Amino acid sequence: MALLVRSCIPILTLLLGLFSAVKGAAAQRPLSKGCTTPHNWAGQTREFSFESSGGTRSYRIHLPSSYAVNKALPLLIAYHGSGNNPTKFETETRFSDESVNPDTITVYPAGVKGNWQGPTYAEPGVSDLVFTTDLVNRIKDNYCVDQSRVYATGHSNGAGFTGTLACSPEHGGQFAAFAPVSGAFYTDVKGDENCHPARSPLPMFEAHGTADPIIPYNGGKGRGGPLPSIPYWLSRWAQRNQCTTSSTKDLPNGVHDTKWTCAGVDGLLRHLKIDGHNHSWPGKKSEIDISPVVIEFLSAFHKP
Numbered sequence: 180m181a182l183l184v185r186s187c188i189p190i191l192t193l194l195l196g197l198f199s200a201v202k203g204a205a206a207q208r209p210l211s212k213g214c215t216t217p218h219n220w221a222g223q224t225r226e227f228s229f230e231s232s233g234g235t236r237s238y239r240i241h242l243p244s245s246y247a248v249n250k251a252l253p254l255l256i257a258y259h260g261s262g263n264n265p266t267k268f269e270t271e272t273r274f275s276d277e278s279v280n281p282d283t284i285t286v287y288p289a290g291v292k293g294n295w296q297g298p299t300y301a302e303p304g305v306s307d308l309v310f311t312t313d314l315v316n317r318i319k320d321n322y323c324v325d326q327s328r329v330y331a332t333g334h335s336n337g338a339g340f341t342g343t344l345a346c347s348p349e350h351g352g353q354f355a356a357f358a359p360v361s362g363a364f365y366t367d368v369k370g371d372e373n374c375h376p377a378r379s380p381l382p383m384f385e386a387h388g389t390a391d392p393i394i395p396y397n398g399g400k401g402r403g404g405p406l407p408s409i410p411y412w413l414s415r416w417a418q419r420n421q422c423t424t425s426s427t428k429d430l431p432n433g434v435h436d437t438k439w440t441c442a443g444v445d446g447l448l449r450h451l452k453i454d455g456h457n458h459s460w461p462g463k464k465s466e467i468d469i470s471p472v473v474i475e476f477l478s479a480f481h482k483p
């Protein structure tokens with residue numbers, strides 16, 4: 180009997196080792212709770228709502244045509260600008276177009292009265308941070324999400340809100356990377372008083388037109404309060420992200436692409452300065468078609 184027990188120990192140790200190896204792999208690429216739920220509308224966009232901060236909150240969700248049970252896909256939350264809505268933003272960004280974004284579940288939430296938390300004009304008392312955490316949990320519970328690849332992008336007020344998220348220790352840590360476009364960074368104007376990221380480094384991309392009359396490239400007074408200049412805001416993230424060097428490449432049509440190396444990772448912080456561009460989401464007719472660049476940037480990162 181004693182001999183039997185003793186000869187079993189190496190086998191038990193081996194099994195335990197295998198078990199923890201599998202657990203380790205699962206911790207890296209955890210399948211979300213919704214992975215076993217089938218959906219018969221892959222390739223389409225649907226609209227849903229639920230109760231959260233601000234009352235009944237609605238969102239559009241697009242499933243790529245490759246969507247399948249037990250196949251974890253990245254999740255992108257795309258926040259529209261002030262006064263815009265999910266339907267128009269889906270069309271503008273083309274994030275539901277598989278030639279732009281082939282394999283990401285994309286969610287377009289609606290702001291309360293068309294706005295997001297941060298500027299003075301936002302609906303008082305609404306926490307879009309709480310709403311975002313509720314939304315991401317809901318999507319993970321109902322769809323198959325790669326929990327290490329949850330991303331946020333947005334335009335203008337929605338872009339500024341992705342900055343608010345990145346600065347939130349309680350609500351930002353579930354995201355792998357952020358990509359605000361024409362960002363209105365009302366909650367991150369100076370220093371680090373309002374910015375305590377959940378981890379460092381935190382991959383960050385920003386694109387901004389130098390002729391933006393709504394959210395000026397050089398900062399100043401916005402409709403919702405003071406705004407930082409974009410170079411200053413970037414310098415804050417360069418410091419938060421332990422960036423050491425940067426280099427700028429000039430692309431066609433007056434687009435300047437700056438990439439920083441941060442904590443040893445090339446391009447972890449990136450900025451596209453678009454000469455002469457206004458406040459619009461840069462599309463096919465603009466100096467650069469920004470949506471494929473946003474997807475390329477985000478896709479390179481997963482949460483450690």
Ligand SMILES: *[C@@H]1O[C@H](CO)[C@@H](O)[C@H](O)[C@H]1NC(C)=O
Pocket residue numbers: 456457458459461462464465466
């Ligand atoms: C902004 O620029 C785009 C081209 O990038 C142009 O199509 C659009 O009309 C401009 N919008 C305004 C309000 O000037």
